[in-house]
Amino acid sequence: MSRMPGLTVPANVTAFMAKQREKADKLRAQHGIEAQSWYRITNATAPDEAEVMLYDEVGGWFGATADQFIADLRGVTAPNLRVRINSPGGSVFEGIAIANALRSHPANIVVQVDGIAASIASVIAMAGDRIEMAPNTMLMIHDASGVCLGNASDMEEMAELLDLISDNIADAYAARAGGTRDEWRALMRAEKWFLPEEAVEAKLADEALQVPKAGTPSEPQPEEEEPDMARAFDLAAYGYAGPKQPKPEPGQPKDVTADLAGPPTLVISVADLLDEDTVARLRAAVAPPVEPVAETTPVEPAPEPAPEPELLAVEPVDEWADMVAHLTQDEPDAWSVLVSNLTTTASSSAATEA
Template identity: 70%
Template sequence: MITVPAKLAALQARQREQADRERARLGVEARSWYRISNAASADEAEVMLYDEIGGWFGSTADELIAELKQITAPRMRVRINSPGGSVFEGIAIANALRAHPAAVTVQVDSIAASIASVIAMSGDRIEMAPNSMLMIHDASGVCMGNASDMEEMAELLDLISDNIADAYAARAGGTRDEWRARMRAETWYLPEDAVDAGLADEALAVPKAGTPAAEPDEGEPEPEMARAWDLAAYGYHGPRGEEPKAEAGLTEDIRSLIGEEIAAQLRAAVTPHAEDTAGAPAAPAPEPAVEPEPEAPAVEPVDEWAAMVAHLTKDEPDAWSVLVSNLTTTTASSSAATEA
């Protein structure tokens, strides 16, 4: 809630006195609603606003602003999770962030409601974390007095609400009246809605575990999974530049043509011959003192299909030829008789 006192200075003083008395009565220390880390970092300082702005048991804006001045890092990330609070302390914080020389990124971690949403508008860049929300509404406050005091309070609340509407319009565009209409309706924005409305620059999408792995370079080997699975059906034929390897045995097309039984017979008949030919040991290396022998000619690779069917195409005498061979063989005596 944005709280606006009718007599601002006096009421703020009374609030602080009452808070001090209440803390003393309860025996509790003041609770800080902000935290600053890495103020002198060479990279980025972090400011966390994680409570009501200038709440009853919190610190005042002047303490936070004094610490903001100690930040020397070139970049500052302001993380907000706040329901709002004192409008004037919130505006003081927003202006301190605008005036700071660091590049300010506001990140809404969970909620930036009421005056906390006005603080968010002070960032050079505004980011909405996943599932975070931003809420805007009219100013409200407490007043005690007569009718004249009430009328004065109403005028003051309208003036402050117009002032806040100008902050949204300066960031997102549009007119004061347009933003006042949204404020009167108490409008809530999800990350994508805030971006669409111009109240934020980005809706963050944080991965569940770490950052995404970079894509491999062209020269890096492909994952082992590609070699473990047969991906030929999806057009994969091995890593780039790798020649396809010949598969041992008969191909599926040949087995389908000749049948599994004949294929098994062919495989059993030619396997010993193929192993003897392809597995012949290489010649031993020559002794150093002896003149090296000329290298043996390279063994031509065995044509697998030719080796398997060689015995089928070899000329063999048929049974009838063997039986009549003695009748057709030419002898010396029969030759002489014929020539007479």
């Protein structure tokens, strides 16, 4: 059985992976392709600085091993070395070998976390003379882990080995940031994640890099034409002539300037450019002659007209009333006509007798 903390596989899997690696090497040789590695060492823009990029898992079967990394690192002769890390971790022992190789290099080493420095990658970061956290990056620490197949004794041995490796890693954090092994083991068991400011506060990093302010380029930019997306639409084709002017309130004069078309004009007074005497002579020269006012005979006011006589008010004639007047008169009673003589005589006799 094969047993490796952080990346542990049985012996049959190890043999299978070895055969796969051998096939991959033959294919690369046939096509002239170099093996892909999980690191890259290049010269930076500055002549006195080199750059190392750890942008993948540490170690592994298909990538370069620690001995290849250390061999390439010996070829760096620049006085300054920037190690940029974006790695989730990997092989514990290869990571420790890389960290020790960086510590022993004569260059001044600045570690810059570009994405994540987790697990053994965080231990590699501790090897820098200065550690910088780029904006929005993270650093993670935890206990060592592994896979083991076997009996109870094998499991107990694996547990003791993992505790020993975790104590060793805790010492690396304590050497950098202070504190005790037990304090760091407690954080490692909780799988502690640090943001840039938190890593600086815990002394696992020296600086949290700031995001450059927007709109302040380091070099002056040439003037550019207005982008098409910022231009206004021409709505004249749809009959739109612009926003309507508000109507003046009652009692307020109309603003005639709103009806004027054309671009604004600049008016300059000539009087502001000349002295007072010159202005006075120019005004006298262009002034129109004053005509004398002729004397006129006063006109007597016209007499006021006599008031018109008042007309008597004539009541309006009701034609309908005249037409129906004869209909409303009382008709003589026939019985009254017949007995009128009787009633008259009786009354006369009564009057005589009395």
